[in-house]
Amino acid sequence: MSKYIVTGGTPLNGRVKISGMKNAAGAVIFGCLVSGGEYTIDNVPDIGDVSVAIELLRSVGAVAEWIAPDKLRINTENVTDVRPPDELVGKIRSSYYMAGAMLARFGHVGIGMPGGCDFGSRPIDQHIKAFEQLGAVVTFGENGLAADGRLTGTEIYFDCVTVGGTMNAMLAACTADGMTVIANAAREPHVVDLANFLNTCGARISGAGTNVIKIRGVPSLHGAEYRILPDMIEAGMYMVAAAATGGCICVESVIPKHLEAVTAKLTEMGATVDELDDAIIVSGDKQLKATKIKTQPYPGFPTDMQPLIAVLMSISRGTGTIQETIYDNRFRYSEELRRMGANVRVNGKSAEITGVPSLHGASVRAVDLRAGAAMIVAALSAEGQTEIDDIYHIERGYVMPVEKFTSLGADIRRIG
Ligand code: EPU
Numbered sequence: 100m101s102k103y104i105v106t107g108g109t110p111l112n113g114r115v116k117i118s119g120m121k122n123a124a125g126a127v128i129f130g131c132l133v134s135g136g137e138y139t140i141d142n143v144p145d146i147g148d149v150s151v152a153i154e155l156l157r158s159v160g161a162v163a164e165w166i167a168p169d170k171l172r173i174n175t176e177n178v179t180d181v182r183p184p185d186e187l188v189g190k191i192r193s194s195y196y197m198a199g200a201m202l203a204r205f206g207h208v209g210i211g212m213p214g215g216c217d218f219g220s221r222p223i224d225q226h227i228k229a230f231e232q233l234g235a236v237v238t239f240g241e242n243g244l245a246a247d248g249r250l251t252g253t254e255i256y257f258d259c260v261t262v263g264g265t266m267n268a269m270l271a272a273c274t275a276d277g278m279t280v281i282a283n284a285a286r287e288p289h290v291v292d293l294a295n296f297l298n299t300c301g302a303r304i305s306g307a308g309t310n311v312i313k314i315r316g317v318p319s320l321h322g323a324e325y326r327i328l329p330d331m332i333e334a335g336m337y338m339v340a341a342a343a344t345g346g347c348i349c350v351e352s353v354i355p356k357h358l359e360a361v362t363a364k365l366t367e368m369g370a371t372v373d374e375l376d377d378a379i380i381v382s383g384d385k386q387l388k389a390t391k392i393k394t395q396p397y398p399g400f401p402t403d404m405q406p407l408i409a410v411l412m413s414i415s416r417g418t419g420t421i422q423e424t425i426y427d428n429r430f431r432y433s434e435e436l437r438r439m440g441a442n443v444r445v446n447g448k449s450a451e452i453t454g455v456p457s458l459h460g461a462s463v464r465a466v467d468l469r470a471g472a473a474m475i476v477a478a479l480s481a482e483g484q485t486e487i488d489d490i491y492h493i494e495r496g497y498v499m500p501v502e503k504f505t506s507l508g509a510d511i512r513r514i515g
Contacts, residue, residue, distance in 0.1 A: 125193025136322025
């Protein structure tokens with residue numbers, strides 16, 4: 100089994116370039132299925148989840164190939180309405196975007212259950228509701244989802260703010276007859292990225308980034324060239340790493356506005372954060388102090404940064420709290436942090452963390468993707484050596500973490 104061996108205690112310093120956004124890439128890649136065409140997608144992160152997305156595209160007859168280290172050529176002219184293999188669909192969460200895209204293109208789709216990280220139940224009832232309101236007849240069970248019907252513009256009100264539901268509704272609605280209005284839409288930058296991509300392909304979507312999105316249906320989309328936005332969650336990992344190790348990192352190729360909630364909390368905790376046009380410099384030159392975090396949909400504090408902020412609180416002065424409002428069970432990493440000496444007490448969807456002077460090396464697991472990122476940063480801040488197992492979770496979502504951390508002076512190697 101592959102693992103990372105990390106020896107901590109060295110402040111990280113230097114510059115790191117952020118890759119394209121994982122959670123936009125999945126939607127944009129499957130967005131190429133809405134209509135047949137030739138697409139060139141730039142700034143695609145070369146990560147495990149994207150490799151699976153490429154396999155899924157190929158499984159339905161598309162051509163998908165890397166033409167540069169971060170550029171994909173996709174041709175979806177010869178795609179057919181075959182059911183993608185359940186085993187591949189079950190490997191990644193973003194596979195559910197095939198449902199909206201193929202329903203739009205063929206008027207029917209059959210697809211298994213999506214995968215992704217285990218945070219307790221992750222229902223897709225809002226996706227189904229959106230397809231039904233657009234006019235599809237949907238059946239849903241343990242074998243996945245089947246949807247049939249010619250789609251017509253409608254009003255969709257989401258009962259909760261859902262990133263996946265909003266993007267699937269956009270994919271399905273962009274070639275429906277007439278106007279669709281999505282109310283209580285998610286406002287995440289990846290929602291805006293998907294809208295911009297679809298508009299580049301000829302869709303007529305307005306309001307992405309607000310909670311009301313309007314989609315005027317067009318007969319079909321066409322191929323295009325598109326560049327994916329930078330990954331704010333990857334950027335957040337390096338920002339936290341600077342604060343946790345007492346170093347100074349210039350996080351480059353980012354959109355600082357996307358990171359305002361993270362910047363605000365790091366500043367509150369005592370880190371120094373400077374925003375430039377397309378970079379953020381974080382230095383952890385002072386003792387950090389505890390804070391309170393409540394995860395919320397964008398522009399609130401992102402749930403995907405929650406495990407990383409827990410690491411910081413573990414080595415801050417005082418007692419802080421984290422309230423997780425998005426998922427039922429996103430504290431599975433707390434047991435791993437405790438192995439490193441952290442004082443974390445979880446009670447349902449909240450955690451109370453009392454800082455200790457420093458963490459110490461231990462054998463830990465990446466229990467999911469963002470928890471794995473938190474283990475790397477915890478290990479880099481800790482005294483001694485840490486072994487991180489189950490790193491396939493980390494490599495599903497981060498581009499070359501070993502190389503990027505090494506370039507900042509970290510002692511991290513991959514074995515096995
Ligand atoms: N929800 C429902 N019904 C639905 C859809 C969602 O009840 O039909 C609930 C979920 O159970 C959850 C909340 O609504 O409690 C938010 O879920 P959302 O749909 O927004 O999340 P998602 O689409 O499943 C995406 C990202 C996640 C990220 C969330 C929130 C992808 C592939 N995944 O998930 O990313 O945490 O949005 O921002 O885009 C990660 O990258 O590590 C990750 C987990």
